[in-house]
Amino acid sequence: MSKKHWLNIGGLSICAVATAFFVLDIVSGNDVPDVQAAIADGGTVSGVVKFPKEYPEREKITITKDQAICGAFQYSETFVVSEETKGLKNVVITIKGAKGAVKAAETPASVSQTKCQYVPHVQAVPLGTKLQILNNDGILHNVHAYFSGLDPKNTVFNKAQPKFLKKISENLDKAGIYYFKCDVHDHMNAYVAVMDHPYYAVSDENGAFSIAGVPPGTYTVEAWHEALGQLSKEVTVKAGQKSEVVFDILPNE
Amino acid sequence: MKNYFLPGICVGLFLTVSVFAGEDKDWSGTPQDKFLKSEIVQLYQCTSCHTIANRGGTVGPILNLVGNRRPKEWLQRWLADPQEVKPGTKMPKFDFTDVQRTAAVGYLTNMKKTFRTKEILSENIPVVEKGKELFEDFDCKACHRVGEEGRFVGPDLTWIGNRKTEDWEKTWLHDPDAFKPGTFMPNFHIPDKGVEALAAFLQTQRGQANDASQQWEFRTNFFLGNVDKERGELVFKRFGCWSCHGESAVGRVRNPNMAPDEMMPGLKQVGNDYTQEQFVARLKKVWKVKALDATKPAPPFFCPDYGNHMDETELNDLYAYLKSFAPKKSKWKFK
Numbered sequence: 001m002s003k004k005h006w007l008n009i010g011g012l013s014i015c016a017v018a019t020a021f022f023v024l025d026i027v028s029g030n031d032v033p034d035v036q037a038a039i040a041d042g043g044t045v046s047g048v049v050k051f052p053k054e055y056p057e058r059e060k061i062t063i064t065k066d067q068a069i070c071g072a073f074q075y076s077e078t079f080v081v082s083e084e085t086k087g088l089k090n091v092v093i094t095i096k097g098a099k100g101a102v103k104a105a106e107t108p109a110s111v112s113q114t115k116c117q118y119v120p121h122v123q124a125v126p127l128g129t130k131l132q133i134l135n136n137d138g139i140l141h142n143v144h145a146y147f148s149g150l151d152p153k154n155t156v157f158n159k160a161q162p163k164f165l166k167k168i169s170e171n172l173d174k175a176g177i178y179y180f181k182c183d184v185h186d187h188m189n190a191y192v193a194v195m196d197h198p199y200y201a202v203s204d205e206n207g208a209f210s211i212a213g214v215p216p217g218t219y220t221v222e223a224w225h226e227a228l229g230q231l232s233k234e235v236t237v238k239a240g241q242k243s244e245v246v247f248d249i250l251p252n253e
Numbered sequence: 254m255k256n257y258f259l260p261g262i263c264v265g266l267f268l269t270v271s272v273f274a275g276e277d278k279d280w281s282g283t284p285q286d287k288f289l290k291s292e293i294v295q296l297y298q299c300t301s302c303h304t305i306a307n308r309g310g311t312v313g314p315i316l317n318l319v320g321n322r323r324p325k326e327w328l329q330r331w332l333a334d335p336q337e338v339k340p341g342t343k344m345p346k347f348d349f350t351d352v353q354r355t356a357a358v359g360y361l362t363n364m365k366k367t368f369r370t371k372e373i374l375s376e377n378i379p380v381v382e383k384g385k386e387l388f389e390d391f392d393c394k395a396c397h398r399v400g401e402e403g404r405f406v407g408p409d410l411t412w413i414g415n416r417k418t419e420d421w422e423k424t425w426l427h428d429p430d431a432f433k434p435g436t437f438m439p440n441f442h443i444p445d446k447g448v449e450a451l452a453a454f455l456q457t458q459r460g461q462a463n464d465a466s467q468q469w470e471f472r473t474n475f476f477l478g479n480v481d482k483e484r485g486e487l488v489f490k491r492f493g494c495w496s497c498h499g500e501s502a503v504g505r506v507r508n509p510n511m512a513p514d515e516m517m518p519g520l521k522q523v524g525n526d527y528t529q530e531q532f533v534a535r536l537k538k539v540w541k542v543k544a545l546d547a548t549k550p551a552p553p554f555f556c557p558d559y560g561n562h563m564d565e566t567e568l569n570d571l572y573a574y575l576k577s578f579a580p581k582k583s584k585w586k587f588k
Contacts, residue, residue, distance in 0.1 A: 051585070056584065056585065065301075065310065066301075139298065139301070140297065140298035140301045142343075142345035143345070144343065144345065150501060151341075151501065151503050152340065152341025152342070152500060152501075152503075153340065153341055153503075154341075155336060155340060155341045157336070157346070158335070158336055158342070158343070158344070158345045158346060159345050159346050160297070160345035160346060160347040160348075161345075162296060162297045162298060162347070163296075163298065164296065165348075183302070183312060183343035183345070184301045184302060184310075184312065223587065225587075227585075228585060228586065228587055229587070230587075231587035247587060248587070249585050249586065249587055250585065250586055250587075251584065251585060251586075252584055252585055252586040
């Protein structure tokens with residue numbers, strides 16, 4: 001009985017430490033600083049990516065390894081949909097062809113491995129930004145990075161992050177989508193979109209996005225989602241005005 | 254809906270028994286045991302993916318006889334940068350110090366035994382039986398699956414007799430690197446009689462190892478839940494589809510003299526090109542492979558009528574897995 005008691009306390013402490021790290025991540029400015037070169041007479045492109053009334057449920061994944069840290073199951077992050085707005089999280093939105101110089105973020109972007117999940121699941125960073133990869137779990141993870149698609153030949157790097165190695169740094173030096181996967185824990189994956197222009201956003205919990213300071217003109221807005229692929233729409237931006245773009249997702253019949 | 258409770262219990266019991274059966278061997282004091290208890294393994298958690306002695310994961314090869322198949326220099330290179338040796342490998346690069354790497358290589362090269370090749374070949378038993386003993390002796394299951402045993406590092410051999418000729422096996426086993434330069438398969442320097450026995454044994458592997466473990470369908474359901482796609486991936490590996498169509502069905506495996514470009518096709522478009530019914534029907538026929546040059550030897554690889562060997566669930570799961578590569582036809586789409 002007393003043994004169990006101590007196990008519980010141990011478990012709670014581990015959780016507390018993990019949570020502390022998680023909170024620290026957020027406080028220490030994990031969010032990529034806003035580097036979008038705001039143009040004084042620019043316009044804003046905002047909108048939403050959304051499902052109709054029906055939307056997919058989050059897939060439940062059974063975990064078979066390191067359950068003390070990873071838990072017995074996790075929910076897939078492929079389709080994270082707001083019950084209220086039906087908006088889809090984690091869609092990368094870019095405005096193609098708008099002229100603007102990319103500026104690397106001064107503070108590094110980061111992705112953490114926390115309770116056998118990459119946090120955040122999807123992010124977009126300007127080209128040239130350093131990426132810190134954190135291991136908050138105290139177990140072995142490996143960070144297997146692919147560029148444009150999960151295929152062994154697309155491997156960019158594959159680095160071990162043993163339990164004692166809390167942080168590694170990498171340069172993502174090509175514009176496009178990097179895919180991160182842990183081979184030790186098959187369910188863990190994340191995406192980092194590297195941008196060679198300043199006009200992009202990632203949709204939030206409500207499926208909403210907003211890109212400010214876009215020079216006036218007519219552009220193609222592209223949405224990218226890990227499972228749905230790409231969709232383009234045309235948008236006209238006027239100085240000082242807001243242009244709405246809605247990306248609808250429909251049943252594939 | 255099927256009731257998986259009883260089979261589940263059976264599987265549980267079966268697994269418990271297998272685990273204990275595996276622990277029968279006393280590893281204490283062996284080089285494998287020393288490595289398992291070494292600071293390197295403790296610190297870097299090699300057992301997350303590799304089995305050492307009787308402990309560890311199933312992602313990478315079983316390391317117990319690694320000293321027999323990899324020379325010291327190879328291990329040095331491998332541990333320094335696995336991607337250099339095998340681009341795309343799941344083995345990550347560890348930042349070992351030179352001292353740690355040399356120590357690890359020391360442990361690994363010591364993990365070996367004396368093969369019983371001569372003894373086995375002189376036994377008075379059928380050639381297939383000799384091959385079977387050699388297969389165990391060389392620890393082929395460290396990398397290859399047969400039925401429920403082994404690892405998914407090299408191709409699954411459960412159905413090998415259906416998809417390769419005996420002559421091909423001989424050529425391959427004699428010197429894998431001569432047939433496919435840069436291959437990950439080591440050269441075991443097997444004498445001719447041994448190669449013949451192994452090839453004869455491999456020819457007999459036509460799925461019966463699966464039949465022997467009757468719980469296969471239940472076990473996959475039991476562990477993975479009803480996730481068709483994930484079960485389909487296991488089917489893809491178990492039937493050896495990946496040895497020709499590539500890991501994750503990407504294709505690009507060479508089939509000499511096959512039209513039009515000597516390359517096996519990837520299967521990522523199956524979900525777009527076939528309905529489930531068409532796919533199942535097509536898989537029940539042998540796929541004929543066209544030769545590029547009729548005067549040269551026929552292409553060594555062909556696709557057998559797997560559809561007649563898989564049950565309905567396996568076929569449907571396989572289709573679900575291949576379809577998962579074709580996002581265009583997913584349940585949802587952008588407007």
